[in-house]
Amino acid sequence: MKKxxxxxxxxxxxxxxxxxxxxxxxxxxxxxxxxxxGKLENEAFRNxxxxxxxxxxxxxxxxxxxxxxxxxxxxxxxxxxxxSAAIQYPNSLQEKLDWxxxxxxxxxxxxxxxxxxxxxxxxxIMIDDHFKNLDSFNGQTILFNQPHNFGKDAKLHTRAExxxxxxxILL
Amino acid sequence: MKKxxxxxxxxxxxxxxxxxxxxxxxxxxxxxxxxxxGKLENEAFRNxxxxxxxxxxxxxxxxxxxxxxxxxxxxxxxxxxxxSAAIQYPNSLQEKLDWxxxxxxxxxxxxxxxxxxxxxxxxxIMIDDHFKNLDSFNGQTILFNQPHNFGKDAKLHTRAExxxxxxxILL
Numbered sequence: 545m546k547k548x549x550x551x552x553x554x555x556x557x558x559x560x561x562x563x564x565x566x567x568x569x570x571x572x573x574x575x576x577x578x579x580x581x582g583k584l585e586n587e588a589f590r591n592x593x594x595x596x597x598x599x600x601x602x603x604x605x606x607x608x609x610x611x612x613x614x615x616x617x618x619x620x621x622x623x624x625x626x627x628s629a630a631i632q633y634p635n636s637l638q639e640k641l642d643w644x645x646x647x648x649x650x651x652x653x654x655x656x657x658x659x660x661x662x663x664x665x666x667x668x669i670m671i672d673d674h675f676k677n678l679d680s681f682n683g684q685t686i687l688f689n690q691p692h693n694f695g696k697d698a699k700l701h702t703r704a705e706x707x708x709x710x711x712x713i714l715l
Numbered sequence: 716m717k718k719x720x721x722x723x724x725x726x727x728x729x730x731x732x733x734x735x736x737x738x739x740x741x742x743x744x745x746x747x748x749x750x751x752x753g754k755l756e757n758e759a760f761r762n763x764x765x766x767x768x769x770x771x772x773x774x775x776x777x778x779x780x781x782x783x784x785x786x787x788x789x790x791x792x793x794x795x796x797x798x799s800a801a802i803q804y805p806n807s808l809q810e811k812l813d814w815x816x817x818x819x820x821x822x823x824x825x826x827x828x829x830x831x832x833x834x835x836x837x838x839x840i841m842i843d844d845h846f847k848n849l850d851s852f853n854g855q856t857i858l859f860n861q862p863h864n865f866g867k868d869a870k871l872h873t874r875a876e877x878x879x880x881x882x883x884i885l886l
Contacts, residue, residue, distance in 0.1 A: 625835050631824045637808045653802045654832045660825035664796050666837035
């Protein structure tokens with residue numbers, strides 16, 4: 545079985561919805577695609593660090609459309625791991641475990657990796673929304689569409705706009 | 716720089732001292748090398764699962780002799796990661812971060828990996844006390860002496876009894 549590594553934030557967890565909601569409540573600003581596109585999250589949301597360290601930010605994020613259904617099918621076909629660069633925000637660790645247990649109960653603890661840098665994980669296929677993680681990965685790479693990577697050249701990575709597209713590629 | 720992966724429990728964190736202490740307090744039993752050798756931790760300590768899920772078990776473990784001094788020097792020479800199969804015990808995650816911050820403050824968050832299975836981490840050298848982690852690792856492997864691996868054939872791994880021996884091999 546091929547090893548498939550799937551990122552959390554921005555790939556199965558819709559943290560943009562959380563950022564937008566938190567900023568509306570915090571600053572009364574409602575950002576649009578035009579204001580978000582091409583900017584990293586901490587550039588787009590000025591109080592980014594406050595939000596990601598708030599209790600509930602990660603736990604209450606909605607899953608990304610169709611991700612549960614497709615990941616469930618991929619889990620039968622691949623040696624699948626959820627790999628999240630979560631160590632930077634220690635409060636997120638328990639919330640991310642709880643979030644996975646709630647939305648992806650078919651993922652067991654042996655399939656979860658929380659790291660700082662993804663340079664130490666290896667496998668055959670990586671799905672991620674950040675170039676910094678995909679560029680150094682020695683395998684097939686799928687760039688998941690998010691505002692911060694919008695309009696950028698996908699380089700050697702395959703860009704996927706939706707989980708339906710990933711299903712077409714990997715199932 | 717070569718990537719060096721170092722395990723926590725039984726390699727830098729002296730959890731045997733914790734197990735023995737907890738069992739003394741819990742059951743009034745004081746185990747010796749003879750009663751521990753060759754048995755996995757959950758075979759040697761009958762209330763193992765209660766201990767590892769107790770608040771403070773991981774945070775209060777003493778560092779293994781000389782580990783801090785040698786890891787500090789290795790940190791200058793290698794691309795070093797602390798890799799712990801910690802996801803099985805979610806309560807251990809924050810304690811392990813706090814323990815590292817206390818005893819190994821020179822290790823930054825980018826160097827920490829908490830996983831379920833170590834089959835998804837890769838690098839050039841792995842130091843671990845468990846065969847299950849070393850056997851599938853595609854690189855140089857050092858088996859750190861612990862009662863559970865005592866007397867077993869080290870196979871293709873280099874056995875190290877102390878951190879001074881690791882220093883001789885890697886520094």
